[in-house]
Amino acid sequence: MARSASSRRWLEEHHGDPYVARARRLGFRSRAAFKLLEIDARDRILLSGMTVIDLGAAPGGWSQVAAQAVGPRGRVLAIDPIPIEPLSGVTVITGSIFEDRVAGALREVLSGAKADLVLSDMAPNRSGIRAVDAARALAIAETARDFATDLLKPGGDLLVKVFQGAGVDGLLASLRAGFRRVSIRKPQASRGRSGEVYVLGRGYGL
Numbered sequence: 063m064a065r066s067a068s069s070r071r072w073l074e075e076h077h078g079d080p081y082v083a084r085a086r087r088l089g090f091r092s093r094a095a096f097k098l099l100e101i102d103a104r105d106r107i108l109l110s111g112m113t114v115i116d117l118g119a120a121p122g123g124w125s126q127v128a129a130q131a132v133g134p135r136g137r138v139l140a141i142d143p144i145p146i147e148p149l150s151g152v153t154v155i156t157g158s159i160f161e162d163r164v165a166g167a168l169r170e171v172l173s174g175a176k177a178d179l180v181l182s183d184m185a186p187n188r189s190g191i192r193a194v195d196a197a198r199a200l201a202i203a204e205t206a207r208d209f210a211t212d213l214l215k216p217g218g219d220l221l222v223k224v225f226q227g228a229g230v231d232g233l234l235a236s237l238r239a240g241f242r243r244v245s246i247r248k249p250q251a252s253r254g255r256s257g258e259v260y261v262l263g264r265g266y267g268l
């Protein structure tokens with residue numbers, strides 16, 4: 063079957079990608095693990111004992127990094143519609159963040175507790191129509207913000223992937239209103255042409 067130019071380009075990049083080889087060598091489920099490791103090396107967002115919510119967690123690279131960092135006194139709650147193979151220290155909820163059932167399951171697991179950190183590496187399925195994809199990406203990032211608003215402890219942090227485009231300024235403004243400090247991160251492991259950046263909000267409600 064003929065491959066599209068974009069899937070050919072993805073395969074070429076994937077096979078020549080040093081992060082893919084490194085992830086395999088170190089036992090990480092995704093090259094994305096290095097994005098979180100890099101951000102954490104700079105910003106120290108993951109600490110022992112923390113409760114971390116990982117939105118869009120499949121196949122589980124970020125959850126692996128988070129579970130190692132929070133250790134046995136902490137916990138990681140991972141959400142994705144794609145099933146995630148079990149990981150030590152990680153509670154998996156299978157479903158979309160847009161389903162009430164998923165938010166309910168998350169609250170039930172937390173049983174009244176709040177999280178120290180909300181992570182979102184979510185990326186929408188691409189339709190190929192630029193305006194549709196931008197709207198989906200924004201809706202996902204806004205919903206991650208709403209999860210953070212609902213479930214973070216005062217002083218907690220949010221790390222959310224956003225795709226540059228219409229509506230992002232409004233999202234940033236709402237994060238600046240809710241967090242003490244908001245910064246943009248573009249880790250080396252994030253492919254240059256992807257248009258993705260990570261927004262780090264620190265000190266929720268302070």
Ligand SMILES: C[S@@+](CC[C@H](N)C(=O)[O-])C[C@H]1O[C@@H](n2cnc3c(N)ncnc32)[C@H](O)[C@@H]1O
Pocket residue numbers: 091092094095117118119120121122123124125141142143144157158159160183184185186187202
């Ligand atoms: C780039 S991947 C995440 C990689 C992950 N951070 C890792 O390190 O393995 C993006 C994920 O977002 C998930 N996603 C997309 N829409 C979602 C939604 N509505 N709710 C939850 N997850 C979603 C996708 O299923 C996909 O697994």
